[in-house]
Amino acid sequence: MKKLKKIMLLVMTFSLSIFSSCSSDDDATPIVPIGSNSSAGQGIIVAKVDGVDFSSLEITSYASKSTGGGQTTLVMQGNTQSQAINMIINAYDGVGTYELSDDNVFRSASYIEPNISDPFNSQTWNAPYQDSGLVGEIVITEDSDTKVIGTFYFTCKNANDDSIKNITDGAFDLNYQ
Secondary structure (H helix, E strand, C coil): CHHHHHHHHHHHHHHHHHHHCCCCCCCCCCCCCCCCCCCCCCCEEEEEECCEEEECCHHHCEEEEEEECCEEEEEEEEECCCCEEEEEEECCCCCEEEEEECCECCEEEEEEECCCCCHHHCEEEEECCCCCCEEEEEEEEEECCCEEEEEEEEEEEECCCCCEEEEEEEEEEEEEC
């Protein structure tokens, strides 16, 4: 399991480095003001990471759905040059509230600080984690053929050093790939 996590982290890190090296007419996606009733701008994820604003780049933000074995999986991701938020909902069933808890490990969220120069020293905080109980929610408010919109929050833990990150005031408006 640890090897799989490291391989996935390595793939995400390389993807992030490729996307962050691309040029664009825009300098950066502006940070959207985040409040309790806020929403993300189209094509991005916004949140607060321990109280500091996070706003993903539109070029590296997406959602995808896949179906296998009679169940649908929703994956959502948003990156900056130095941070990433990923959320996975297995047994996805459309609009609704999906709890993140150690009772259901088929729903997960991660906050990542990739180390491009040394991918094996990247840091990842995961939710849920062992003996965590309820640590967050992903709320899907709209799901169409082209995009998914909603809000989220979660508390996540780094397995390397047991540090905790609080991801709050999260919102997304992501286009499906």
